[in-house]
Amino acid sequence: MAEMPYIDLEKCDCCGHCVEVCKCHxxxxxxxxxxxxxxxxxxxxxxCEAICPIGAISCAFEIVFEEG
Ligand code: SF4
Ligand code: SF4
Known part of the structure; x- marks a missing residue:
């Protein structure tokens, strides 16, 4: 199963910016x-994460844990 970005629907105001930038629809x-x-x-x-003006999209795969 593909891992996909997560959208917080309680934050999302359906502006549609993320729809416009997503290359793979x-x-x-x-x-x-x-x-x-x-x-x-x-x-x-x-x-999609970068363009969302209210931070409703998170790409979990971007999270990097650093030791130290
Ligand atoms: S904009 Fe990029 S990261 Fe977001 S769903 Fe589309 S292809 Fe995936
Ligand atoms: S850019 Fe953010 S607020 Fe706009 S539709 Fe996408 S998830 Fe919702």
Whole structure:
């Protein structure tokens, strides 16, 4: 199963910016609700996370734990 970015729907105001930047069409608006479609094509470009003005998207795969 593909690991996909997580969208906090309680924060999301459905502005649609993430839909516009997603190259693989993994993010769509369905009945005015942002929906992630699981796809192996998500290149984890993180552009959806970067463009979200309210930080509602998080790309878990970006988390890096450093020892020290
Ligand atoms: S990380 Fe990139 S390809 Fe994946 S859902 Fe976000 S914008 Fe689309
Ligand atoms: S950019 Fe953020 S607030 Fe806008 S639709 Fe996407 S997740 Fe929701």
């Amino acid at each position: 993994a993010i769509v608006l369905v009945n005015n609700i942002i929906t992630i479609i699981e796809t192996e094509d998500c290149g984890w470009c993180t552009e």
